Amino acid sequence: MTTLRRKTAYHHGNLRPALLRTAGKLLEDQGAASLALRGLARRAGVSHNAPYRHFPNREALLAALAAEGFAMLGERLRGQPGREMGEAYVRFALEQPQRFRLMFGGLLPMAKYPQLRTAAQGAYQALVEAFKDLPRPELAAAAAWSLVHGFSHLLLDGHFAHSDREHFVREVLGVVRFAQRAA
Amino acid sequence: MTTLRRKTAYHHGNLRPALLRTAGKLLEDQGAASLALRGLARRAGVSHNAPYRHFPNREALLAALAAEGFAMLGERLRGQPGREMGEAYVRFALEQPQRFRLMFGGLLPMAKYPQLRTAAQGAYQALVEAFKDLPRPELAAAAAWSLVHGFSHLLLDGHFAHSDREHFVREVLGVVRFAQRAA
DNA sequence: ATGATATGTTGACGCAGACAACATAACGCT
DNA sequence: AGCGTTATGTTGTCTGCGTCAACATATCAT
Numbered sequence: 001m002t003t004l005r006r007k008t009a010y011h012h013g014n015l016r017p018a019l020l021r022t023a024g025k026l027l028e029d030q031g032a033a034s035l036a037l038r039g040l041a042r043r044a045g046v047s048h049n050a051p052y053r054h055f056p057n058r059e060a061l062l063a064a065l066a067a068e069g070f071a072m073l074g075e076r077l078r079g080q081p082g083r084e085m086g087e088a089y090v091r092f093a094l095e096q097p098q099r100f101r102l103m104f105g106g107l108l109p110m111a112k113y114p115q116l117r118t119a120a121q122g123a124y125q126a127l128v129e130a131f132k133d134l135p136r137p138e139l140a141a142a143a144a145w146s147l148v149h150g151f152s153h154l155l156l157d158g159h160f161a162h163s164d165r166e167h168f169v170r171e172v173l174g175v176v177r178f179a180q181r182a183a
Numbered sequence: 184m185t186t187l188r189r190k191t192a193y194h195h196g197n198l199r200p201a202l203l204r205t206a207g208k209l210l211e212d213q214g215a216a217s218l219a220l221r222g223l224a225r226r227a228g229v230s231h232n233a234p235y236r237h238f239p240n241r242e243a244l245l246a247a248l249a250a251e252g253f254a255m256l257g258e259r260l261r262g263q264p265g266r267e268m269g270e271a272y273v274r275f276a277l278e279q280p281q282r283f284r285l286m287f288g289g290l291l292p293m294a295k296y297p298q299l300r301t302a303a304q305g306a307y308q309a310l311v312e313a314f315k316d317l318p319r320p321e322l323a324a325a326a327a328w329s330l331v332h333g334f335s336h337l338l339l340d341g342h343f344a345h346s347d348r349e350h351f352v353r354e355v356l357g358v359v360r361f362a363q364r365a366a
Numbered sequence: 367a368t369g370a371t372a373t374g375t376t377g378a379c380g381c382a383g384a385c386a387a388c389a390t391a392a393c394g395c396t
Numbered sequence: 397a398g399c400g401t402t403a404t405g406t407t408g409t410c411t412g413c414g415t416c417a418a419c420a421t422a423t424c425a426t
Contacts, residue, residue, distance in 0.1 A: 176360070385408105386408085
């Protein structure tokens with residue numbers, strides 16, 4: 001708590017990262033919809049307007065959180081051998097559901113935050129490379145991404161009834177093949 | 184406008200459906216996040232508290248909108264021969280992006296609104312039946328749903344670069360096969 | 367040292383969700 | 397027809413939030 005406080009109380013000294021860290025917790029606890037700048041400021045021990053020195057508005061804070069998320073996701077994927085990449089994707093979504101929803105929930109206008117698109121592309125690249133040897137890699141990659149992405153969403157929403165989640169994930173992802181030619 | 188007004192002005196007479204209709208427009212125009220009960224009331228020509236006679240709170244109104252959405256989606260799917268069901272799913276998402284996001288955006292706690300799960304199950308059934316003859320229909324259906332669902336989401340977020348959208352949709356959906364046995 | 371700049375605070379405004387109290391219309395019963 | 401009950405709409409109020417403006421204090425370059 002209150003990591004690296006300066007001796008004087010007036011300036012926090014490390015506010016931006018502290019805000020992002022606290023916001024990350026609040027995000028997973030209550031979801032993006034009820035993440036309030038004022039509540040965040042309270043929780044960080046600063047005045048209700050301090051966050052505005054580091055983020056122009058609430059949306060920009062959420063965008064920063066989402067960008068963090070894309071970076072995390074990219075790292076997770078790149079560390080995986082192609083076969084298990086899909087499972088890693090789903091695992092990320094299940095471990096950080098609110099972060100995942102923020103990244104893909106449409107709350108943030110991607111056009112307004114180029115960093116977001118860049119970060120997302122970065123994560124996507126990990127998937128695309130795994131399909132490099134197929135005849136139409138961009139199609140297979142798009143389909144694979146769609147599959148794991150939709151599966152993650154539907155799992156989060158509780159739309160599937162299953163006893164053993166890990167097993168179910170492997171079975172569903174395993175049932176899909178990526179053909180050479182489109183119908 | 185002001186359809187079926189009673190002669191007297193005090194009671195609207197048809198408020199609940201009118202609210203849902205107006206809310207549907209506002210939803211597609213500005214997204215669920217900025218859909219305000221007060222704004223809705225203004226637009227419907229009633230006082231700021233009138234909606235509370237028909238919905239216990241904002242969340243309940245959104246849940247009703249989402250339930251409508253699931254019903255619409257179900258109808259769309261049921262009207263399609265299995266092969267084109269996937270395209271119909273994507274088409275729905277693209278035509279009513281905000282409705283789609285509301286339905287699957289995680290804003291609404293499904294546990295709190297059983298009607299939502301029921302309505303969603305109804306739409307899902309259409310997909311499940313299309314895979315009835317496969318050896319593990321529930322797996323294939325789950326995978327197919329995941330594919331079209333994730334694809335819809337990613338298209339909405341603008342994560343794919345493509346010139347001809349319809350063609351791209353057919354190509355991506357066509358590249359996937361559902362195997363008999365899981366790996 | 368000093369002036370510019372970065373960072374944090376206080377105060378204010380408008381808007382939204384939600385509750386309570388009140389007003390009016392519709393409906394059932396006799 | 398008359399009357400009490402209930403459904404539906406309104407006014408008033410409270411609290412919290414996002415955001416802007418003005419002010420305070422610390423940091424840094426010269």
